[in-house]
Amino acid sequence: MLAALLLVFGAAALVLLDRALRANIDTSLATLARNVDVANAAQEARGAQLGRLEDTLDALLGPNFARRFFELLDPRGRPDPRVATSPHPRLPLTTEALRNAEAGRETYETVRLPDGPSAPVRILTVPIVDRNGLRRVIQVGLPLDEVESARSRFLLILLGLAPFALAAAALGGRLLATRALAPVDAMVEAARRIEAEDLSRRIAATDAPDEVARLAAVLNDMLARLEASFSTARRFSADAAHELRTPLTILKGEIEVALRSPETADDRRVLESCLEEVDHLIALVADLLFLARADVGAVDVPGTTVDLAHAADEALPALRALAERAGVALEAHGSGPVPVRGSEPLLFRVVFNLVDNAIKYSGAGRRVTVTVGRENGRAVLDVEDDGPGIPPEVRERVFDRFYRADPARSGGGAGLGLAVTRSIVAVHGGEIRAAAGRSGKGTAFRVTLPLAG
Numbered sequence: 001m002l003a004a005l006l007l008v009f010g011a012a013a014l015v016l017l018d019r020a021l022r023a024n025i026d027t028s029l030a031t032l033a034r035n036v037d038v039a040n041a042a043q044e045a046r047g048a049q050l051g052r053l054e055d056t057l058d059a060l061l062g063p064n065f066a067r068r069f070f071e072l073l074d075p076r077g078r079p080d081p082r083v084a085t086s087p088h089p090r091l092p093l094t095t096e097a098l099r100n101a102e103a104g105r106e107t108y109e110t111v112r113l114p115d116g117p118s119a120p121v122r123i124l125t126v127p128i129v130d131r132n133g134l135r136r137v138i139q140v141g142l143p144l145d146e147v148e149s150a151r152s153r154f155l156l157i158l159l160g161l162a163p164f165a166l167a168a169a170a171l172g173g174r175l176l177a178t179r180a181l182a183p184v185d186a187m188v189e190a191a192r193r194i195e196a197e198d199l200s201r202r203i204a205a206t207d208a209p210d211e212v213a214r215l216a217a218v219l220n221d222m223l224a225r226l227e228a229s230f231s232t233a234r235r236f237s238a239d240a241a242h243e244l245r246t247p248l249t250i251l252k253g254e255i256e257v258a259l260r261s262p263e264t265a266d267d268r269r270v271l272e273s274c275l276e277e278v279d280h281l282i283a284l285v286a287d288l289l290f291l292a293r294a295d296v297g298a299v300d301v302p303g304t305t306v307d308l309a310h311a312a313d314e315a316l317p318a319l320r321a322l323a324e325r326a327g328v329a330l331e332a333h334g335s336g337p338v339p340v341r342g343s344e345p346l347l348f349r350v351v352f353n354l355v356d357n358a359i360k361y362s363g364a365g366r367r368v369t370v371t372v373g374r375e376n377g378r379a380v381l382d383v384e385d386d387g388p389g390i391p392p393e394v395r396e397r398v399f400d401r402f403y404r405a406d407p408a409r410s411g412g413g414a415g416l417g418l419a420v421t422r423s424i425v426a427v428h429g430g431e432i433r434a435a436a437g438r439s440g441k442g443t444a445f446r447v448t449l450p451l452a453g
Helices: 002-046 050-061 063-067 095-102 145-193 211-260 265-295 308-326 344-362 417-427
Strands: 069-073 107-111 121-130 133-143 305-307 329-334 339-341 367-375 378-385 431-436 443-450
Touching: 002 069, 002 121, 002 133, 002 145, 095 107, 095 121, 095 133, 145 211, 211 265, 265 417, 305 308, 305 344, 308 329, 308 344, 308 367, 308 378, 339 443, 344 367, 344 378, 344 417, 344 443, 417 431
Parallel strands: 329 367
Antiparallel strands: 069 133, 107 121, 121 133, 305 339, 367 378, 378 443, 431 443
């Protein structure tokens, strides 16, 4: 924008300069024409020879008069024979200029002389009129080389100074913008460090009563409200889990006591169904409690070294039984110990949740493969099935709480297994992702964890 403004103002200044210089030339030509007329009239009054008019003009106008052109013409536009031949090229008299002279009007023209200077010549044709009509015609001219030279110098100055002006403006603008936006940059960096797990951070606000300070105050108020809302939700989840776990445990104990006492077959079936539902509710509450603790970073993971392959081996017997009942072939592959730091029960649950999920959703007659090993300096757990698979658009959503890609085939779960699995992997410093199987069919879950040491 500044370059465009400089271009517009520079062009306007160049045009105005050119007009002013040409106006000065026209004024000089008018003055010169009057002087020539006065000198010629004075010589005629004294009866002097007209051939000495150049000497009179040199004495009157100075030595620079030699750079000027003049002609004395009769009413028909012919050179006055009484005037000595000028060393300058003759000035052309156009038909329009002669017609204007006959009408008593002056004419300004710009022409190039074939044998004259390289620059154009500005010509003024002035009629000398008395009571008898047109008496003579005076032509005076000035070369425009000084005008063109001044215009060229001005253009060079503009072109030479414009880059420096743009560079200075750009540097100054950058410094001013950087200084003005420094508080905004600080707010951006502070906002990036604020996460849902820790909303206690605040954006540093300045004391100046400007827009940035008001924005920081508004953002801090918003963060305070979000922190209160998140804290309320987390406390509710934790309190609900605690409040539900105790009565469910008591209820389970009472049902177990009732099952050991004499009863009818129908009573026993009812109690067994109740006990199964209580176990399901206890597991659900335990998962909610674990997720609530993981959200606030309250899950304590021991720093001991455990073998991921051993945790998988511990889970395989129960998983093989589940696979056999579901009609699914379960294969396991390993390449020796895979040491990681963490909790073996939690890692056991990661393996169990992923394989159990694959068995449920792959379907009878399918195959589930479990592989534990090392890759690129990290521990890797791969669980792959050749079932119907998960659509690409919902692969990330399967880790959301209570989300089921196919509610009709939920398998009786609450939709928390993969959410809990991701939280366990996260507290162990690892990552989990879902993708299509190697053959393009089914689903492959990959867990990567840092190796111990």
